[in-house]
Amino acid sequence: MPVVGAPVVEAIDLRRTYKTSTGSLKRKSLEVEAVRGVSFAIEKGELFGLLGPNGAGKTTTIKMLITLLIPTSGTARVLGLDVVKDARAVRSQIGYVFGGDRGLYERLSGLDNLRYFAELYGVEPHEQKRRIGELLEMVGLTGREKERVEGYSKGMRQRLHIARGLLHDPPVVFLDEPTIGVDPVGAREMRAMIASLTDQGKTVLLTTHYMFEADALCDRIAVIARGEVVAQGTPGALKSLVADKTVVEIEVYGVNDESIERLRRVEGVSAVSVEERDQLQLLMVQSAVGAEITPALLAQFDGAKIGRVVAREPTLEDAYISLVEGDS
Amino acid sequence: MTAGTAVLGAPRSSSLTSFFRVLFVGGIIVYRALFNWIRPAIYIPTMLGSPLFQILFFANLGKYSGVGDTNFFVVGNAVQVCSMSAIYGATMTLANERYFGTLAQLLATPANRAALFLGRTLPVIANGLLVSVFGFIVGALFLDFSMPASQIPALALVVTLTVVSCTGFGMMLGSIGIRARDVFFASNLAYFLMLLMCGVNIPIDSLPGWMQAISKALPLTHGIAAARLLASGETLGSVAGLIRTELLIGATYGFLAFALFRYFEASSRKYASLDRF
Ligand SMILES: Nc1ncnc2c1ncn2[C@@H]1O[C@H](COP(=O)(O)OP(=O)(O)OP(=O)(O)O)[C@@H](O)[C@H]1O
Ligand SMILES: [Mg+2]
Numbered sequence: 001m002p003v004v005g006a007p008v009v010e011a012i013d014l015r016r017t018y019k020t021s022t023g024s025l026k027r028k029s030l031e032v033e034a035v036r037g038v039s040f041a042i043e044k045g046e047l048f049g050l051l052g053p054n055g056a057g058k059t060t061t062i063k064m065l066i067t068l069l070i071p072t073s074g075t076a077r078v079l080g081l082d083v084v085k086d087a088r089a090v091r092s093q094i095g096y097v098f099g100g101d102r103g104l105y106e107r108l109s110g111l112d113n114l115r116y117f118a119e120l121y122g123v124e125p126h127e128q129k130r131r132i133g134e135l136l137e138m139v140g141l142t143g144r145e146k147e148r149v150e151g152y153s154k155g156m157r158q159r160l161h162i163a164r165g166l167l168h169d170p171p172v173v174f175l176d177e178p179t180i181g182v183d184p185v186g187a188r189e190m191r192a193m194i195a196s197l198t199d200q201g202k203t204v205l206l207t208t209h210y211m212f213e214a215d216a217l218c219d220r221i222a223v224i225a226r227g228e229v230v231a232q233g234t235p236g237a238l239k240s241l242v243a244d245k246t247v248v249e250i251e252v253y254g255v256n257d258e259s260i261e262r263l264r265r266v267e268g269v270s271a272v273s274v275e276e277r278d279q280l281q282l283l284m285v286q287s288a289v290g291a292e293i294t295p296a297l298l299a300q301f302d303g304a305k306i307g308r309v310v311a312r313e314p315t316l317e318d319a320y321i322s323l324v325e326g327d328s
Numbered sequence: 329m330t331a332g333t334a335v336l337g338a339p340r341s342s343s344l345t346s347f348f349r350v351l352f353v354g355g356i357i358v359y360r361a362l363f364n365w366i367r368p369a370i371y372i373p374t375m376l377g378s379p380l381f382q383i384l385f386f387a388n389l390g391k392y393s394g395v396g397d398t399n400f401f402v403v404g405n406a407v408q409v410c411s412m413s414a415i416y417g418a419t420m421t422l423a424n425e426r427y428f429g430t431l432a433q434l435l436a437t438p439a440n441r442a443a444l445f446l447g448r449t450l451p452v453i454a455n456g457l458l459v460s461v462f463g464f465i466v467g468a469l470f471l472d473f474s475m476p477a478s479q480i481p482a483l484a485l486v487v488t489l490t491v492v493s494c495t496g497f498g499m500m501l502g503s504i505g506i507r508a509r510d511v512f513f514a515s516n517l518a519y520f521l522m523l524l525m526c527g528v529n530i531p532i533d534s535l536p537g538w539m540q541a542i543s544k545a546l547p548l549t550h551g552i553a554a555a556r557l558l559a560s561g562e563t564l565g566s567v568a569g570l571i572r573t574e575l576l577i578g579a580t581y582g583f584l585a586f587a588l589f590r591y592f593e594a595s596s597r598k599y600a601s602l603d604r605f
């Protein structure tokens with residue numbers, strides 16, 4: 001058992017470089033510095049979020065914590081156990097769930113997938129049945145467990161992944177985009193389930209690209225960009241980083257890159273993000289100035305048709321955008 | 329449990345119980361998951377149909393060309409067809425983990441690796457034995473294969489050991505398949521090389537010298553030789569040397585297979601070399 005007060009998950013200056021090569025005849029070797037000195041500590045019972053853009057190094061960080069990758073340098077401990085030296089002990093104490101629909105034995109039923117992993121985690125035979133039943137109920141697969149996984153929908157697979165990760169009732173759980181591909185109602189149920197994990201005293205590390213999900217679930221968040229932690233704190237604290245800002249949302253039909261560049265250069269503008277919608281782009285412009293900047297912004301679109309324009313309070317998503325865009 | 333310390337986690341088996349459960353229970357579950365030909369509609373044509381025709385083909389070809397007697401072909405092929413399971417099946421039980429993207433999940437568990445590995449061989453061996461027995465039955469029913477009934481137990485023992493040894497070789501291909509794409513190409517090659525070089529249909533001493541050298545390092549060769557002697561009435565004692573060599577060869581491949589499996593596991597953590605993690 002860990003020392004009282006000691007963090008349950010601890011990453012100290014973690015680094016990981018991948019060596020890859022390109023080309024088939026003239027092979028050129030490449031080095032990707034996926035994680036570049038990541039440190040954080042997660043306390044018992046905490047739900048900790050790891051946010052960051054695609055390729056930021058979230059999955060790589062998790063893989064080091066769950067013993068699947070050896071850090072290039074730095075150390076990490078789970079429940080006081082070193083993830084490299086005490087890998088096997090760490091494995092038996094943690095559960096992990098990767099988003100996506102692969103990684104299941106397609107020809108087996110959901111139930112047999114769970115039975116196999118229950119054996120691999122050494123769950124006692126008489127305990128297995130109860131535990132599997134309980135988990136199937138929890139993830140909403142009761143009644144479908146005897147069907148082969150090859151006939152499961154994406155969401156059902158994702159639920160099965162979650163049940164698999166919790167079979168041995170691990171005190172520490174790593175969830176890498178667990179709600180990816182799940183319908184809105186299902187994702188809501190899943191969020192309630194994730195929240196219930198910490199109620200049971202488990203420590204959870206979660207990655208997600210859904211900011212409202214992170215806002216609703218996480219006690220603390222680390223934002224990671226290009227392999228480095230760029231901010232860390234409660235969702236409230238991260239929001240307060242942009243509390244003095246205003247966000248102007250502008251719908252534009254066919255905006256070009258030049259206009260966006262010009263927007264970025266308007267005095268007072270600190271970040272601009274673009275979201276593609278069906279026929280239009282939704283621009284979110286953060287500025288320190290307030291709604292009065294709007295005319296100056298609208299002047300930057302030479303002729304493009306403009307739709308709805310609203311000024312609003314910043315959200316966690318805006319804080320996130322400002323963090324990952326801020327120093328790019 | 330003291331107040332304030334929530335002890336979490338499902339009750340776990342002792343490591344010995346878990347070892348045997350992963351070996352036997354886990355081995356069977358995962359075999360059903362990874363062996364491609366488990367459904368009767370595929371099992372019957374591939375695992376029984378093709379050996380049937382292989383035996384009929386070579387025995388009739390032999391009869392026609394006058395190379396050897398029926399027993400020579402029936403014993404050789406009936407033993408060799410075990411590699412339908414011992415080569416292809418064994419390759420599948422490891423290499424298919426990669427296909428399903430389940431390797432990361434598997435390697436993230438604390439399960440004992442020897443139990444994980446050995447557990448997969450048991451159904452492969454059982455299945456290989458079944459295919460060989462079927463081969464002998466085909467020989468007795470459709471060809472004029474005969475042997476003293478008193479020799480059956482000794483022959484059964486030798487065939488079993490040969491299947492075990494051949495499985496060791498198959499597991500080596502499986503381990504390679506954890507790392508390499510398209511290892512079934514190598515399994516095909518192995519199956520036909522063994523058909524050519526292990527004295528299944530061509531007596532070893534009529535092979536070119538270099539092939540003879542290879543055949544001595546392959547599984548099956550010594551097992552088939554021993555099985556032929558037993559079928560013609562020799563005692564178990566007189567083939568003890570052949571059996572020992574067969575087992576030694578199989579065990580060597582088996583250890584190599586496990587060492588490769590562990591090596592690829594270790595190097596995947598270091599070099600991120602497994603496709604999906
Ligand atoms: N096995 C690998 N070999 C080479 N490079 C890799 C490998 N895995 C990841 N990378 C690279 O490392 C970087 C970080 O990847 P990682 O998967 O950790 O990002 P992520 O934050 O999880 O992204 P996403 O949000 O898209 O899941 C990326 O540049 C990626 O291309
Ligand atoms: Mg990722």
